[in-house]
Amino acid sequence: NAGVTQTPKFQVLKTGQSMTLQCAQDMNHEYMSWYRQDPGMGLRLIHYSVGAGITDQGEVPNGYNVSRSTTEDFPLRLLSAAPSQTSVYFCASKRGQLTYGYTFGSGTRLTVV
Amino acid sequence: EDKVVQSPLSLVVHEGDTVTLNCSYEVTNFRSLLWYKQEKKAPTFLFMLTSSGIEKKSGRLSSILDKKELFSILNITATQTGDSAVYLCAVQETSGSRLTFGEGTQLTVNP
Numbered sequence: 001n002a003g004v005t006q007t008p009k010f011q012v013l014k015t016g017q018s019m020t021l022q023c024a025q026d027m028n029h030e031y032m033s034w035y036r037q038d039p040g041m042g043l044r045l046i047h048y049s050v051g052a053g054i055t056d057q058g059e060v061p062n063g064y065n066v067s068r069s070t071t072e073d074f075p076l077r078l079l080s081a082a083p084s085q086t087s088v089y090f091c092a093s094k095r096g097q098l099t100y101g102y103t104f105g106s107g108t109r110l111t112v113v
Numbered sequence: 114e115d116k117v118v119q120s121p122l123s124l125v126v127h128e129g130d131t132v133t134l135n136c137s138y139e140v141t142n143f144r145s146l147l148w149y150k151q152e153k154k155a156p157t158f159l160f161m162l163t164s165s166g167i168e169k170k171s172g173r174l175s176s177i178l179d180k181k182e183l184f185s186i187l188n189i190t191a192t193q194t195g196d197s198a199v200y201l202c203a204v205q206e207t208s209g210s211r212l213t214f215g216e217g218t219q220l221t222v223n224p
Contacts, residue, residue, distance in 0.1 A: 004155075031210055042117075042201065042214035043156075050210050058211065090155065097209035101147040104155035 002026050004105035006091050012111045013081040021076040021108050023091030031094045032074040033058070033102065034066065036087040043090065049074055050097075081112045115140045119202050119215035127223050130192050134218045136202030137184040144209060146178055146185050149201040151217070156201055159187075192222045 007022045025032065033048040035058075045058030049068040063085060065077040074093075078085060088109050092102035116139045126132055138146065145163045149156035160169045162178035162185060169176050173192075178185045189196055199219050203212040 033210075033212070035212075035214075040216060042216045043203075043212075044214070045211055048210050050208075056210075059213075094209075099209075100145070100161040101149070101158045101203070101205070102212065103158070106154045 004091055004093050004103055006089075006105035006108050008108060009106070010109050012113060013078070014113060015081060015083060017081050019078050019081065021078075021089055021091075021110070023074045023076065023105060024072050025074075025093045025103075026072065027093065027095070027103070028071060029093035029103075030071065030096050031102070032068065033092045034064070034074070034076045035090045035092065036060065036085075037090060037107075038087050046076065046089075078110075083112045086110060086112045115204065115206065115213040117202055117204055117213050117215035119200075119218050121218060122216060123219040123221070125221045125223065126192055128193060130222075131188065131190045132192060132220065134187040134189075134200050134202075134220070135184065136186070136215055138202075138204045138213075138215075139183065140204045140206060140213065142207040143180070143204060144207045145205045147203045147205060147212070148176055148185075148187050149203065151199040151201055152197075159200075189220075192220075194222050194224055196220060197222045 034046040035043040047066040049055045091105040120135045148159040160176045165180040199217040202215045
């Protein structure tokens with residue numbers, strides 16, 4: 001198993017550009033989430049999904065879109081990048097409601113200039 | 114709004130010392146509390162606690178939860194330089210779909 005795979009690992013965007021951060025897992029996990037990590041603020045939940053076709057907003061959803069067309073993939077779209085979106089983004093997954101904590105991907109470091 | 118507060122935010126110790134990391138929380142629908150270790154990249158899972166008073170142990174690491182006082186502690190005995198990392202505390206609510214994280218404790222273990 002590859003676990004949770006995130007691409008790209010690093011990205012620099014100009015303000016106003018759009019892009020998609022990719023996340024894929026091969027563990028047949030139903031639950032998937034996107035977090036951002038900023039210095040001194042821990043990880044904050046952006047969007048999450050409890051199964052294919054089901055998504056919901058987390059704590060900081062503005063400026064981001066998600067979709068979940070398959071169990072394996074959960075891409076995060078930045079619609080119009082802003083410097084405030086400079087952060088490290090983590091995708092995470094787990095099997096289901098009753099399983100323990102999420103497994104995290106290795107992260108994408110995004111810089112918006 | 115769910116809230117998790119960790120203390121201290123940073124800690125510097127010498128190899129062989131014992132450290133205690135603290136995590137307090139306010140969660141509307143509490144299901145479990147989790148500890149993660151983050152070295153450079155992805156957080157890696159350490160413990161999940163759901164019941165008060167039951168200590169979880171893994172080698173030199175142990176953790177306990179107090180659901181009445183709404184806090185947890187993570188103990189590391191005989192610290193090693195490899196224990197240097199950010200330790201994250203998170204609470205999971207009853208649906209199991211959301212984690213709320215604290216800011217983390219940066220632990221540095223010097224030789």
